[in-house]
Amino acid sequence: MAEGAFAPGHLGELTQHVPFEMVDAVLTETGKTQVRVRDLPSRVVVYLLLAGCLFNDRGYGQVWHRMVAGLHGLAVAAPTAAALTQARVRLGAAPLKALFDLVRGPAATSTRGWVCWRGLLVTAIDGTTLSVPDTATNLAVFTKKASGNTGSYPHLRLLAVVCCGTRTVIDAVFGPSGIGETSYAPALLTRALRAGMIVLADRGFATNDIITAITSTGADLLIRCKTNRKLPTLHRLADGSYLSHWMGTPVRVIEAEITIATRDGRRTGSYRLVTTLLDPHTYPAFDLVTLYHQRWEIETAYLELKSTILGGHILRARTPEGITQEVYALLTTYQILRQAITDATDTRPGTDPDRASFTITLNAARDQLVQAAGIIADTVTDLVGHIGRLVLANLLPKRRTRLSPRAVKRATSRYPAKGLNINRTTYKATITINITALTPPPPP
Structure with missing residues (x-):
C-alpha cells in the first residue's frame, strides 16, 4: 500500500486496474494534485x-472506515463527514471523467462467442435513467418524470455504447432527461465507433442523423425499424432479404417473424431489421436476426449497474457538479469490475464472460477492499487474483432459452405495487425464426 497520508487510498485488489500511477496522472492532467499533503490528498479522494x-x-464516513479497516498498525486520519464533503467538492468531476476515459473500451479478450461476430466487434447502444436527490440545485438541471414509482425524483439520462460480449462500456454520455436519446446519440456514436465494429440498436435509433453518424465512422449497423417506414425494394436476395436505401445510404432489409412457444402458449412478432452488411453470403439474413438478440446484453449491463451496484437507490450528490462526479465514478467502477471478470474468464478457454456472476464479483471486491488485500500486484503477473478465482469457482450455467416477463421488481420495497397483477413465472421457451420473403413488386 502507499505510505503516510496516502495509505487509505486504495480499492483492494481492484487497485491493480486503477493503479496509483494512473490516478496521479489524471490528477496532474486536470490540475487537481494537492499543493500540500494533508489528511485527504487528492488521490485518496478519488x-x-x-x-x-x-x-x-x-455514507462516505462508513466507506472511509472500510477503506482503513485493513490498515492495521498504521496511523490513519479520521476525517469528519464535513471534511469528506469538502474534499469531494475540492476535487471536482474532471479527474473522474479523465479516469473513465482511460479505462473505458472493450476489454482485451479473445474473439470467441459474441465478442466478435464474423470479424466485427459486436456493440449495442441504448439509454436509461438514474434518479438523483430532489434538491433545488439538482432541479435546476434535472427534470422529474411525469409518472412511475420513482416519479418524485429528478432524473438524468445515461446513454452508452457497450461491448456485447464482455458488457464493458466503450463510451457513455449523460445529462438532463429532458433531452432525448436520439439527441445525445450522434456525438456519442461518432466518438465510440470505428471501422470493424457493428452496433445494434432498437427502433428508437432508426433516424437519419443516427444512421449518418454510424456510417461516417466506418462501422456497420443492425437496427430494427418501424414497419411503416418506406424502404423501396431495389433487389430481392436469395436469403429473403432485399437491398434498399435509407436517405441515400445503401442498406439491406430483413423482415422476419419470430415465434416464442412456451407451455403457456405461443406468441409471434414481426421484426424489420436494417443493416449496412449487404452481402447475403457472408452475412446471411437468419444469422443477422439471431445476432440482433445480443442487443439485450446492454439491458443486462444496465441491470448490473442500477440493481446490483446501486441496489435500486438514487444517487447521493446534492448538486449537479457532484452528480457528474458520482456518475463518472460509477461508470469507472462498473468498468473495472467487468475487466476483472473478463481477465478471469479469459484464462479458461471456452468460458464466456456472461457466465460470470456480477454479484459475486462485486462482493469479492468489497471484501478485498475491507481487508486492504492485493493492492499492489506481485512480481508474478496474476490476471485472475482472488476475485477471479471466486468468479471461476461459481460460474453460472450456460444460458438457456427462457422467457421472463419484462416487469419491474422493486426488491427494495416490502410492499407490492398498487394495481398490478403480473405473472412473474419464468418459462422454458422455443424460438422459431422465419424470414419473410415477400413477392417483389412488378417492374415500373
Whole structure:
C-alpha cells in the first residue's frame, strides 16, 4: 500500500486496474494534485469516490472506515463527514471523467462467442435513467418524470455504447432527461465507433442523423425499424432479404417473424431489421436476426449497474457538479469490475464472460477492499487474483432459452405495487425464426 497520508487510498485488489500511477496522472492532467499533503490528498479522494460505488448503501464516513479497516498498525486520519464533503467538492468531476476515459473500451479478450461476430466487434447502444436527490440545485438541471414509482425524483439520462460480449462500456454520455436519446446519440456514436465494429440498436435509433453518424465512422449497423417506414425494394436476395436505401445510404432489409412457444402458449412478432452488411453470403439474413438478440446484453449491463451496484437507490450528490462526479465514478467502477471478470474468464478457454456472476464479483471486491488485500500486484503477473478465482469457482450455467416477463421488481420495497397483477413465472421457451420473403413488386 502507499505510505503516510496516502495509505487509505486504495480499492483492494481492484487497485491493480486503477493503479496509483494512473490516478496521479489524471490528477496532474486536470490540475487537481494537492499543493500540500494533508489528511485527504487528492488521490485518496478519488479512491474514496470509487469505493463509495462499491458500498452505495453506506455514507462516505462508513466507506472511509472500510477503506482503513485493513490498515492495521498504521496511523490513519479520521476525517469528519464535513471534511469528506469538502474534499469531494475540492476535487471536482474532471479527474473522474479523465479516469473513465482511460479505462473505458472493450476489454482485451479473445474473439470467441459474441465478442466478435464474423470479424466485427459486436456493440449495442441504448439509454436509461438514474434518479438523483430532489434538491433545488439538482432541479435546476434535472427534470422529474411525469409518472412511475420513482416519479418524485429528478432524473438524468445515461446513454452508452457497450461491448456485447464482455458488457464493458466503450463510451457513455449523460445529462438532463429532458433531452432525448436520439439527441445525445450522434456525438456519442461518432466518438465510440470505428471501422470493424457493428452496433445494434432498437427502433428508437432508426433516424437519419443516427444512421449518418454510424456510417461516417466506418462501422456497420443492425437496427430494427418501424414497419411503416418506406424502404423501396431495389433487389430481392436469395436469403429473403432485399437491398434498399435509407436517405441515400445503401442498406439491406430483413423482415422476419419470430415465434416464442412456451407451455403457456405461443406468441409471434414481426421484426424489420436494417443493416449496412449487404452481402447475403457472408452475412446471411437468419444469422443477422439471431445476432440482433445480443442487443439485450446492454439491458443486462444496465441491470448490473442500477440493481446490483446501486441496489435500486438514487444517487447521493446534492448538486449537479457532484452528480457528474458520482456518475463518472460509477461508470469507472462498473468498468473495472467487468475487466476483472473478463481477465478471469479469459484464462479458461471456452468460458464466456456472461457466465460470470456480477454479484459475486462485486462482493469479492468489497471484501478485498475491507481487508486492504492485493493492492499492489506481485512480481508474478496474476490476471485472475482472488476475485477471479471466486468468479471461476461459481460460474453460472450456460444460458438457456427462457422467457421472463419484462416487469419491474422493486426488491427494495416490502410492499407490492398498487394495481398490478403480473405473472412473474419464468418459462422454458422455443424460438422459431422465419424470414419473410415477400413477392417483389412488378417492374415500373
